Amino acid sequence: MVRTMQIKIEDSPANALDLCRDMSHVVVAGRNMMKIYSIEEDTFLEKFNLATTKRSVTNMCCNDVVWCPNDDQLIATGLTNGAVVLWNLGITGRSKQERVFEDHKRTINKVNFHPNEAHYLIAGSNGGDMSLFDTRQDNPGQIFNTNTNEAVRDVQFNPHSYWQLAAVSENGHVQLWDIRRTDRAEHTWSAHSSPVFTCDWHPETKSCLATGGRDKTIKVWDTSKGGTRHEAEHTIQTMGTVRRVKWRPQRKDYLAHSALADSSINVWDVKRPYVPFALFEHKDVATDIAWLGDPHRMIATSKDSTLMHHVFDDAVRPGDRANPVGLGFSGRGEVVHASRQFPKLPKPLAFPGGLPGSKYRKPLGMSELFRMCKSKLAIHAIQQQDNSTTTQNGSMTTTTSPYDSGPQMSDEDLVRGIAREYKLGDASFAELCDNNCYVAKKMNKEHVALTWTILKTLNACSTRSEVRPLSGEVVTGTEEWKDDKRLRSFSGKHNRSKQPSRNVSGNSSSSESSTSEDEIDNCQALTDIARGCTASAIAGDFFGDGELSGLGMEHLISLEGGGVGGGCIEDAHNSSQDFAIPIEAFEQRQEISEAGKNEELVVDGEDSVHTVTVEDKTSSVVVWGTHAALNTRQIWDQGPFVTETLHWYAENGDIQSAVSMYIVLAVGRNGEMNSKMKGLVEESVLEHWFLSYVDLLQRLQMFTSANEIIRLCPLATVNTMNCQSTTFLSSCGSCGRTLARNDGIWWCEKCRKSPATCSVCHAVVRGLLVWCQGCGHGGHVQHVKEWINKQAHCPAGCGHHCQY
Template sequence: MSRGGSDGVRSTLGRTMHVKVDGGINALSSSRDSSQVVVAGRSVFKIFHIEDLGFQERIDLRVGRITLKYSCNDVMWHPHKDELLATGATNGNVIIWDLNKIKGNKMDITFSDHKRTVNKVCFHPSESNLLLSGSQGGSMKCFDLRTEKCEMTFQGGNDSVRDLQFSPYQYFIFAATSDNGNIQLWDYRRKDKFLHQFMAHNGPAFGLDWHPEEKQWLATCGRDRIIKVWRWDERQLHEEYTVFTIASVARVKWRPEKKYHIASCSQVVDQSVCVWDIRRSYMPFAVFEEHNDVVSGILWRQDPHIFLSGGKDSMLYQHVFKDAKRPSARANPVGVSMSIFGDLCHAFTGGKSTVKSSANNYPATRLPFSWRRSTEVPEMFRQYESTLMVHELQETNKYSDQFCEMAKHYQLTGRPFAELCEHNAKVAHGLGAYQVAQTWNMLRLFYSDSRAPSRMYSKPMSSISDTSNKPSDTEKTPDAPMATNHDRPSFSQQPSTTDPTAESTAGGQTDDNDSVISDSELPFNKQRHRSQEGPGDEPREFWEYTEHDDAEDMEEHGYSAGWGGMNENWTLPTEAFQQRQEIIDRPPSPDQTQDRARADSPSSQLVDLDSDVPGTQLLTAPSTNPSVTNQFIDFQFCIKFAPIILEMLEYYADQGDVQTSVSIIVVLGDRIQKEINLDTQEHWFMSYIDLLSRFKLWCIATEIVKLSNHPNVGMLNQQSTTIHTKCNRCNKQLDKVSWACSSGKCTSLTNTCSVCHLPVKGLYAWCQGCSHGGHIEHMKEWLEKNPMCPTGCGHYCEYT
């Protein structure tokens, strides 16, 4: 004897209760008045009476010699005769059970026409002697209980039939679903061919159910985790509603007296029974979570607030709506989202809608109170109303426009670094991104070569002397030898004229190789002369200093007249550094001067004083390090800019501007990439590529992938981009060639030229009006002489 139980909740509408049976339940069905329920499975076949206090077992039909005939895949109670049951067995038998038999074995009629497992049996809703069954072999058979024979066989294909059901409103019509995802509508008067066939699901379609009130509505479910509601107009099916679930759906059942409510159970993973409002496709209206294993069957009683369910956990439950869980009560009622174009969408709750209860609003009638029926059944849960507001961005210069223009006009490779930074700065400035433009300018200053100006010493050092007091170039004396390149501390190696008249004056023309420089770029002796000018003296520009001034300055600081040699006690000019102590008569050694300058410089922490770096040779005397003259043109402070650049890139990425971060990484290349984590680089590159793809800038996205040195990002261009087309006749995939079908049954040419009737293996030109086409040259030649389509369809084509 099975045991029953309940959750102790009493209600006038019923109570939640359950009973444990002897095995997993595959199907269940109820009698005409819903007072009894039969459960069937591989090891269970029992009938229970539904009472107020629980389930009471009535009959156990597994008696006598147990065979595969008792292993039931489906069961259905006769809609008009309470003593008849029909089952489909795993061995292919369809069995009729008569409960009025006195003997222990209630088996009455056995049909052995199916060769494989029977998945579904169904009685005709009005014709009591017709029984329909569908099997794993793809065949459907109609049996007549009077003749006890199979009257008709319907072969819809080779795929197994999962579910079938007669239409409650059209006498001769029934629908069936199969493993290929198709829905077939049949007229059982014609067994040779179905009326209509439609692709409903991407994968097997497991169940269907006709709507009890809407004559044209049909609900289907399948492995693609979708419940679809179709409207049939006797010609084709139109998709009305779509419900998305979290797992594949095995069974669906419309809720009585509720037009938009449908119950579903999953085939795997999900162990709950969900009741959906098809107008809200992503969240269930109510959820029942009593089962501990997959639910295999759902059955509504006459009351829309009570239904039965059976599962693989050997449990039979009666569910009451007042005990259900409502996911919408725990869901966040507020949402906000921003589109890529800057539009803002805001959803918020508008409160509860007022649902008038009609429990006491009975129509005037003389029928007994127990027979009265309300016009609208009161609902246990109230629907929530929500409001959706969309705020459109009215600015003319949207961020999306700026993003696209920058992506199109940025140059990230193919030119010198300084030119790339300058060009990108102009692009950003022209689009109003002034901070980004300033960033590009700073990068150009940080990483470009800071060479000394050519105007610093434009003449060769051998010619900077007073011609009246110093010997000429042709006069070589032992006391004043000619200076060599290794002896003179040249700041510029650019050749310039030795003619003193070539020196430009205030109002004259400058040399082509010269450039105007600021006071800070003047040689230290020029700056000193300018600082010593009296208040009454007229200031002189740097080009107004004569060779005599240069000679006097050099002699004062220990250089010989011809710059060929150095005084024995030379000193590094103190004007180039901030004085920290009194200068003694004996000049310090070069090493001491270097240490003092290194310690006293305010940027000592930012300067790399490695001996291998050219910038450190500024503090080395020319006589002790002759190679310094060749390296002054590459003079550059090696400031550690990497931490600053890295902080700036993270700032732009945090602001959502991954475009700037990725563009700078590409332009800087190895200067900064080794300082950034590979995972961070991949995240930035993938985000930027995703944004480019959303704006349909696929060519630019491909260029970014190509310029990236990250291995995971570079693999995006190495993945296969082949798209296989299908044959326009047999719908098979074209794997080998795109112009001929390789299927053994079809072997047809897919794209033939309308002029020469040969396959088009290259570019295919076609008319958008009649869809006929062919080789480009053939179509062009034809339409130059004939205005109509070469196929004779009568369409006037035009080649553009």
């Protein structure tokens, strides 16, 4: 009985493995190690150790190994020093090396035998070229130059075409070569956006090739289709970089892959590419995989020096462990519910001529159930009304805001609308906050609008340097303040007949000041209240208007200005009519006789004069001044609050609000970086925010808004993105020759034609030219637009499917 088993390789981890023709033996190779094991029912038996001689050890740093499919005696290895070693197990003696090919100077990444010819051996290296060796001769092999300096990571012969091979490289391209022609590839296309590490031809389907790379995707291609803009037939998103891809035998739509940083081996169904069909677990990263000619058996090696034999019955089924029910809420109050939809069972079949009631129902296999798995998605939205209404359903109360009366917008439309209407510069800070607050409200983002209002309040008038004397401070140099209009809040005897207004001492203030001055005072008072460093809030809000005016609020001790000065008592006597207190306002109590801490305030009433003894520290309220010689007050720092707010928006997926608020706070006022905002967010985090927002705008094709965000970013790594990749060389649409000369834009020297010819009207384009990046044909913008609206193929007649 076949079962899952493993063996520990003592020498070193294996970098690669391969099976012989009858799948009874496996060869594993690594650093200073190369062994052959026999695959038994319950264990692995070591048959050969090819690293036993001094000569063989020098050629033992193997990067890849392959067993000849036509001759069980031949094995080839690719070394890290650029050599290709041919091993012959039929040689008598301890050393089994037959030939060493040293055509390459850099690491060999992949070696492979021809599926039909045992003497043809191909090798791909980091030098960007491939060599085809004839193992019967010692001559250098044929060189296939890819015309790039990118490493060739995998080479595979097409089992359905005698002369064709596929090569993948680190520039993300896939090339199809004819081994009879070494000067250029017959077909090349860009398959991945990053290096491609592996490829594998389908064993049954002709022209079917699977590739995988660093972009965490596996793509299946139909190589019979032409065109440079090749589109994949299937795409599978994986969790990590793809290291190896192998088609599953006898299963047309199944393949397995191992990752570069993940320890598991996943088996995928290309018809259901979102969850793996099966999973084999390892303790460390799997370095190579191979099927044992049976769809239920696999062999693999890993970096923990383990050789494992997997049986499909012991595999983990991620689809069975997945939660079949999902529930989610949106910011607009929508509820989304997803559940599994069970497939309908096939109808029972009656046997012809059988007994009545004898029916046969074919049971569904696990693979069929996995592929037939479907889900149902339901979205429940709150019914919109014109006005704000409240509906009650049982114990749940739903409130519809007037802002929700408009039609619901998708997330993409919200991002587009906010990006278009937000203002991030060329205006004052208050104007930017007001405009962005209005836009956020219009887009039904009340919490974002409230944040803009709070930021405006915290930073309003923060750039003013005007000094305002507060109550309780000792004013030195009285003549300096007598002519100041703000002195009106400290002496109310000159304007008792005017309309009273709230101030620090609770007295009346002059109404002769202009409206603009009152607005400035109110703005400054609002800012001081938000910062918590003013006494006006104490006197006016906590104690009420005029409640402490009779208690001598002006004579509270200032910790910055010292004790009570001489000028303050005179002011108290001069403003005696403002501090007139009835006799009934005070209950009879014993006089405080402690020396040195009392002072007498003479309060003139209408009928008589009363002397009231008041303690210096009547209240525990201490008023801090803003112009004292020693400023030691603790002002609330808004930096941590702003930092926490920006991080909250970014962590909850609203990167647009986080970046916009940072720009307005840091660089939105005068186009220069605000020194107070330096260090508000770490540069690494800030760079990630900006790049994410720019990528989001570019995906939505809002390139102008993305360019504006790049320009306003204070980081040099992001701000200089506009200076990169701005130079390109045009090519001739007929022959593909690069037009590098200054006078070669209107004329191609190779084909003697004008490359800027409109494919629709066949006239020379002497203005704005648009062309297809796939086939190179184009013409006048208006002509191409009219053509693409009616036709899907290139107007030049090349057969390419252009995407304008």
